[in-house]
Amino acid sequence: xxxxxxxxxxPSGAGKTTAITALSDIATIRxxxxxxxxxxxxxxxxxxxxxxxxxxxxxxxxxKIHLYGTPGQERFDFMWEILIKGGLGLILxxxxxxxxxxxxxxxxxxxxxxxxxxxxxxxxxTRMDVKPEPGLELYYEHFRALNINPPIxxxxxxxxxxxxxxxxxxxxxxxxxxx
Amino acid sequence: MMPNSTKNPIRIMKQGMDTRxxxxxxxxxxxxxxxxxxxxxxxxxxxxxxxMDTLGSKALWEIYQQQHPAMPTLVLSLYDWVGKKxxxxxKPVKLTILLEQLTLLKQQVEQFRLTLTELIPASQTETxxxxxxxxxxxxxxxxxxxxxxxxxxxxxxxxxxxxxRICGEHPDINLKDRKAVASISYHANEYFQGLFSKAMHLAxxxxxxxxxxxxxxxxxxxxxxxxxxSSVQEERLFTMATMPIKAEHVKMLTVPPxxxxxxxxxxxxxxxxxYLEQFTWKLSLWTARGRIMADTPLDQAIVLSRWPNFTxxxxxxxxxxxxxxxxETACSLAETARLLEIPQRDVFTFYNAVYAIxxxxxxxxxKDHHKTLxxxxxxxEQRGLFRKILSHLGLKx
Numbered sequence: 191x192x193x194x195x196x197x198x199x200x201p202s203g204a205g206k207t208t209a210i211t212a213l214s215d216i217a218t219i220r221x222x223x224x225x226x227x228x229x230x231x232x233x234x235x236x237x238x239x240x241x242x243x244x245x246x247x248x249x250x251x252x253x254k255i256h257l258y259g260t261p262g263q264e265r266f267d268f269m270w271e272i273l274i275k276g277g278l279g280l281i282l283x284x285x286x287x288x289x290x291x292x293x294x295x296x297x298x299x300x301x302x303x304x305x306x307x308x309x310x311x312x313x314x315x316t317r318m319d320v321k322p323e324p325g326l327e328l329y330y331e332h333f334r335a336l337n338i339n340p341p342i343x344x345x346x347x348x349x350x351x352x353x354x355x356x357x358x359x360x361x362x363x364x365x366x367x368x369x
Numbered sequence: 370m371m372p373n374s375t376k377n378p379i380r381i382m383k384q385g386m387d388t389r390x391x392x393x394x395x396x397x398x399x400x401x402x403x404x405x406x407x408x409x410x411x412x413x414x415x416x417x418x419x420x421m422d423t424l425g426s427k428a429l430w431e432i433y434q435q436q437h438p439a440m441p442t443l444v445l446s447l448y449d450w451v452g453k454k455x456x457x458x459x460k461p462v463k464l465t466i467l468l469e470q471l472t473l474l475k476q477q478v479e480q481f482r483l484t485l486t487e488l489i490p491a492s493q494t495e496t497x498x499x500x501x502x503x504x505x506x507x508x509x510x511x512x513x514x515x516x517x518x519x520x521x522x523x524x525x526x527x528x529x530x531x532x533x534r535i536c537g538e539h540p541d542i543n544l545k546d547r548k549a550v551a552s553i554s555y556h557a558n559e560y561f562q563g564l565f566s567k568a569m570h571l572a573x574x575x576x577x578x579x580x581x582x583x584x585x586x587x588x589x590x591x592x593x594x595x596x597x598x599s600s601v602q603e604e605r606l607f608t609m610a611t612m613p614i615k616a617e618h619v620k621m622l623t624v625p626p627x628x629x630x631x632x633x634x635x636x637x638x639x640x641x642x643x644y645l646e647q648f649t650w651k652l653s654l655w656t657a658r659g660r661i662m663a664d665t666p667l668d669q670a671i672v673l674s675r676w677p678n679f680t681x682x683x684x685x686x687x688x689x690x691x692x693x694x695x696x697e698t699a700c701s702l703a704e705t706a707r708l709l710e711i712p713q714r715d716v717f718t719f720y721n722a723v724y725a726i727x728x729x730x731x732x733x734x735x736k737d738h739h740k741t742l743x744x745x746x747x748x749x750e751q752r753g754l755f756r757k758i759l760s761h762l763g764l765k766x
Binding site for chain 1: 595674675676678679680681689690691692693694696697708709710711751752754755756757758759761762763
């Protein structure tokens with residue numbers, strides 16, 4: 191029996207809860223509260239995650255992959271370190287329609303810097319339909335300067351295929367030889 | 370008379386057909402054939418109705434025969450038809466004759482479906498045989514199981530077909546054998562891929578839009594908006610990409626952006642929209658189909674500058690694996706196929722696509738004749754689990 195976890199992180203409103211729900215074989219367990227911050231990306235969002243989201247992929251033969259979503263706000267960042275321990279990898283979701291998506295991304299990369307020294311990162315950019323320009327080049331440029339090359343995909347967090355491709359990229363980044 | 374309507378209609382694609390004939394078929398299917406047939410895209414089709422009288426239909430027919438040698442086909446033509454393998458109606462098409470021929474086409478497809486059922490693995494056949502003595506509940510389960518297995522088999526069949534359509538079926542070759550390499554090479558300039566690449570170059574150079582007109586229809590390239598607009602359906606674009614083409618068959622005009630935008634607004638036809646990268650990628654997959662562009666250095670390591678945006682691209686087989694490897698280390702095409710234990714054609718196909726969108730290039734400094742890469746042993750420990758996750762997500766591995 192194997193027990194592993196994949197961590198979904200990113201700012202509030204980026205689609206972590208939705209992405210976990212798209213993959214989970216159980217009803218996602220959510221710990222929401224009413225938001226006390228008014229940001230563009232919250233409009234239409236009824237609650238924000240204050241502790242964590244939890245979903246589960248049941249692989250059969252009692253093998254499981256636990257899916258954890260970190261709380262989006264920095265005041266809950268004490269949770270991030272606890273959740274990331276033993277994770278297979280990190281899936282960072284960024285709301286492209288946010289006023290400062292790169293600033294948001296940098297903050298999360300910094301917060302998880304210790305994990306990322308060894309661990310693998312995949313990035314999903316959400317809400318590109320709301321603000322198509324500038325495109326993904328914005329993110330490519332940032333990582334070029336850092337000389338690292340994570341998978342960066344435009345995604346719709348509601349679309350299981352898109353979220354599955356993030357997981358697939360994570361697994362192949364860990365081991366290109368899966369056959 | 371047509372057979373009774375069915376819950377499982379025969380999926381038919383049309384080839385070389387104008388809108389009028391196509392509309393006529395749709396009407397016949399709906400009003401006279403009791404919905405026993407539906408028109409579908411090529412990847413879903415079980416049978417084909419081919420119009421031999423449109424421009425370029427002979428070339429199209431040759432390609433069609435290569436791609437679908439066994440597909441039940443009904444040919445429509447003004448002229449006599451000598452091919453005995455296919456059903457045929459001489460134009461003008463009479464409704465009674467069309468219905469008769471459709472009945473024969475249906476029989477051929479049903480025979481094929483039956484063959485598919487028989488191809489279900491032996492263990493499944495045993496289950497079916499035993500069903501006669503089982504409890505009613507068990508029988509229901511078995512019927513459900515049989516249907517699922519057939520569906521799975523059909524899904525596998527279509528998925529395999531889709532892969533073959535992108536990557537072809539060429540077996541691996543000795544890449545040191547020049548004759549063998551020549552047999553799987555192609556010159557992009559002999560295909561629409563080459564013309565399109567020239568058009569893109571021209572557009573960038575002159576900072577303008579391009580209007581391409583050809584026998585297939587119209588394409589509008591708007592680089593500043595990162596868009597390609599096509600008056601042609603994707604199936605037809607695919608066919609066009611596979612056909613050798615000469616520059617004189619296509620008219621290429623440079624157009625100022627504002628003029629092009631006006632043209633789009635006032636056009637009488639609807640356009641299909643593509644992002645330029647998306648179209649360039651697809652075009653290279655369709656053209657190459659597992660072949661490699663002539664003069665591609667096979668022994669030089671390939672550098673991949675970043676991951677393609679896979680969620681918005683048509684993903685050829687093993688593309689993610691190859692990407693992950695090339696991001697980790699530059700590696701030649703031959704070495705990639707060996708290391709990942711995948712067909713060479715999949716590596717060629719993927720290389721063509723990433724090269725076409727400017728993400729990959731040969732590293733002229735590095736030859737890896739003697740480099741023996743090994744995938745780290747620690748990777749293999751979790752491989753079984755990773756395989757299970759991919760399979761759980763319904764992703765091909």
